[in-house]
Amino acid sequence: MSLAALALLILGLGLIAWVAARAKAMSFGSTGQARQHSLPNYHGWYVALWAVLPALFFLTIWSSVSGGLVTQTVLESPAAASLPAMEMQRDAILDEARRLAEGRIDAAFNPEAEALAPIYAEATSFYSLIGSSIALLLAFAAGAFAFTRLSPTFRARTRVERLVMASLLIASLIAILTTLGIVLSLLFESLRFFSMVSPVEFLFGLNWSPQMAIRADQAGSSGAFGAIPLFWGTIFIGAIIAMIVAIPLGLMSAIYLTQYASGRVRAWMKPALEMLAGVPTVVYGYFAALTVAPAIRDFAVTIGIPGASSESALAAGLVMGIMIIPFVSSMADDSIAAVPQAMRDGSLAMGATTSETIRRVLVPAALPGVVGGVLLAVSRAIGETMIVVMAAGLAANLTANPFQSVTTVTTQIVQLLTGDQEFDSAKTLAAFALGLVLFIITLLLNIVALRVVKKYREAYD
Amino acid sequence: MTDMSDTGMSDIAAGQRVLNEAAPKMIARDVDVFYGDKKAIDNVSIDIALENVTAFIGPSGCGKSTFLRALNRMNDTIASARVTGKIELDGEDIYSSGMDVVQLRARVGMVFQKPNPFPKSIYENVAYGPRIHGLASGKADMDQIVEKSLKRAGLWEEVKDRLAESGTALSGGQQQRLCIARAIAVDPEVILMDEPCSALDPIATAKIEELIHELRGRYAIVIVTHNMQQAARVSQRTAFFHLGNLVEYGDTSEIFTNPRATRTKDYITGRYG
Numbered sequence A: 001m002s003l004a005a006l007a008l009l010i011l012g013l014g015l016i017a018w019v020a021a022r023a024k025a026m027s028f029g030s031t032g033q034a035r036q037h038s039l040p041n042y043h044g045w046y047v048a049l050w051a052v053l054p055a056l057f058f059l060t061i062w063s064s065v066s067g068g069l070v071t072q073t074v075l076e077s078p079a080a081a082s083l084p085a086m087e088m089q090r091d092a093i094l095d096e097a098r099r100l101a102e103g104r105i106d107a108a109f110n111p112e113a114e115a116l117a118p119i120y121a122e123a124t125s126f127y128s129l130i131g132s133s134i135a136l137l138l139a140f141a142a143g144a145f146a147f148t149r150l151s152p153t154f155r156a157r158t159r160v161e162r163l164v165m166a167s168l169l170i171a172s173l174i175a176i177l178t179t180l181g182i183v184l185s186l187l188f189e190s191l192r193f194f195s196m197v198s199p200v201e202f203l204f205g206l207n208w209s210p211q212m213a214i215r216a217d218q219a220g221s222s223g224a225f226g227a228i229p230l231f232w233g234t235i236f237i238g239a240i241i242a243m244i245v246a247i248p249l250g251l252m253s254a255i256y257l258t259q260y261a262s263g264r265v266r267a268w269m270k271p272a273l274e275m276l277a278g279v280p281t282v283v284y285g286y287f288a289a290l291t292v293a294p295a296i297r298d299f300a301v302t303i304g305i306p307g308a309s310s311e312s313a314l315a316a317g318l319v320m321g322i323m324i325i326p327f328v329s330s331m332a333d334d335s336i337a338a339v340p341q342a343m344r345d346g347s348l349a350m351g352a353t354t355s356e357t358i359r360r361v362l363v364p365a366a367l368p369g370v371v372g373g374v375l376l377a378v379s380r381a382i383g384e385t386m387i388v389v390m391a392a393g394l395a396a397n398l399t400a401n402p403f404q405s406v407t408t409v410t411t412q413i414v415q416l417l418t419g420d421q422e423f424d425s426a427k428t429l430a431a432f433a434l435g436l437v438l439f440i441i442t443l444l445l446n447i448v449a450l451r452v453v454k455k456y457r458e459a460y461d
Numbered sequence B: 001m002t003d004m005s006d007t008g009m010s011d012i013a014a015g016q017r018v019l020n021e022a023a024p025k026m027i028a029r030d031v032d033v034f035y036g037d038k039k040a041i042d043n044v045s046i047d048i049a050l051e052n053v054t055a056f057i058g059p060s061g062c063g064k065s066t067f068l069r070a071l072n073r074m075n076d077t078i079a080s081a082r083v084t085g086k087i088e089l090d091g092e093d094i095y096s097s098g099m100d101v102v103q104l105r106a107r108v109g110m111v112f113q114k115p116n117p118f119p120k121s122i123y124e125n126v127a128y129g130p131r132i133h134g135l136a137s138g139k140a141d142m143d144q145i146v147e148k149s150l151k152r153a154g155l156w157e158e159v160k161d162r163l164a165e166s167g168t169a170l171s172g173g174q175q176q177r178l179c180i181a182r183a184i185a186v187d188p189e190v191i192l193m194d195e196p197c198s199a200l201d202p203i204a205t206a207k208i209e210e211l212i213h214e215l216r217g218r219y220a221i222v223i224v225t226h227n228m229q230q231a232a233r234v235s236q237r238t239a240f241f242h243l244g245n246l247v248e249y250g251d252t253s254e255i256f257t258n259p260r261a262t263r264t265k266d267y268i269t270g271r272y273g
């Protein structure tokens, strides 16, 4: 029985359980005893949830382990004795057998697969039968158990509340566990990388050229993994150039919107500004690569700046700065709006003009919040990928000339992992190490930013 | 504007100030204040004398704050607010197009209900006004202004050793005296106080009241309060507002012992409010 059909069947059972439990609960009312604790609906839900949730939970787990059980059985069968010992080849044959058994292919390339297919099919149906039986039994048993507990005084409403809370908790745990899993895999792969390349060379080396020699006589492929040029490029584009654009523009638009704009202007201007955040980054990317970058190169050539490249740090940084404006401005907007009106009144009553009030009172008072917003913006900017992939280039230059091409951590990760790759060379593993560094930096930035913002919020209440 | 005051104008202004010594510092005639279409102040006329502390009393929502804010044009900061009628400071119409709001607010200072020191150092709080109006000609001069203002506000002894600390770290009563020092620092002629003690404990309140006594005569002081004992203690003249009207205005002793209007009498005897 297929998984979907089984799930539907269980839900059907749940429905029956709901109707039955509700009917039973209704009958309590007609006997005219003491007042019921919960409405019949809650009794229905209580039993239905018991019938459905454990069974579905079991199915989820089962579907992830049954594949392994099937393979195990197949491998233990006598027909599998002749399989090659090498894992990769064996897996390929097993895979073929599986597809044959599922009827997805008609004939196999390997004769062993032909022989294994019937065994495979048998094992699959065996385990799926076991799984379905257990799931249905579980649904019946749990439902029946819940059903027997119903009584006029049974607190079904409270129980349902608890079940709902538990499912919400599980839902939120999924996100956290996923994050944890990602971090662990990053960590694990990075450790493998650091067993090949020393962390000191990686973190402090000035030379980045990750092409490994495939043959010993190949020239020009040193396999140097000094990531400083990447870190510098990332900071140069995301934390310097982009912020030089985004901080003043974001701050000024926030000031205009909170202090000067009339309600009507604000009503259309704020959403328009926020629309910038909704533009897909790939659109920014080709805007940077096709429009801004050539213009900047032409400009650099006209004024005679040496080393101007058609992929420049400036182009990527400028466009990234534009992209970040809504972040800075909405954080600044919030923190300026959070400065009590009394501060503003106090300053105006001293005879200060609006702009003096902004400059001397509002901005300083809102500064921690603005700084928090800027840190968040930086963490977003350095993790941003599309713009830099399209506009910043791949040359790992260590330069402060904004007209030259630099590369960033994210660009290199994309570069290292696209195309045909072996997954255990230092070159591909380097991507995980870079990812780990990026992750740690953004995490720290976020923590600091949130603390700054929070501390500042406390100051006014 | 400022250039002219350096020449003959200032002499005339100074002369007028002497001439008008006996005349009221501020006068209001037929003043209405609206919030949108709603009338919050209805046809109020009043004279405010330099040598007096004037108290505005009345039930909450009757328009005391609104009228007080009309006196230094703080209502300008509320988009829906509109003021009609005439208000003069030393005979000069403060709502005329020639009046510079910035100068007006330096001459008519204000202290708010809730202490609102800036999140800056104590020193910078007091120096704020002199700085924006360019009143100090150097660091020493500024130090002197700050010291003098803090002394007048009765705060100097408590804070002289920690001028660099944040003004928001002071106690509520100290913060309010800091706000008074801040207002004094630009050497205003009138100080408006909107329930300056309503957020303070009795001891801090007593200190502020004492301070008001000391400042009396140097500045025209208008204080809004809904504590009638306070009005009786600190003021010489009392104005009773009700529903946007100025019901009765007279000597404080007179108002409290022998009110003419029944509404005043009802309020004073605690019938409402």
Ligand SMILES: Nc1ncnc2c1ncn2[C@@H]1O[C@H](COP(=O)(O)OP(=O)(O)O)[C@@H](O)[C@H]1O
Pocket (backbone or CB within 6 Å): B035, B040, B058, B059, B060, B061, B062, B063, B064, B065, B066, B067, B078, B080
């Ligand atoms: N910013 C404002 N916008 C609209 N109405 C206001 C505003 N401020 C005060 N009011 C109204 O004006 C009336 C007088 O208020 P206010 O002057 O604050 O009274 P008081 O200070 O005597 O308690 C009240 O009815 C109040 O609701």
Ligand SMILES: [Mg+2]
Pocket (backbone or CB within 6 Å): B064, B065, B066, B194
């Ligand atoms: Mg008020």
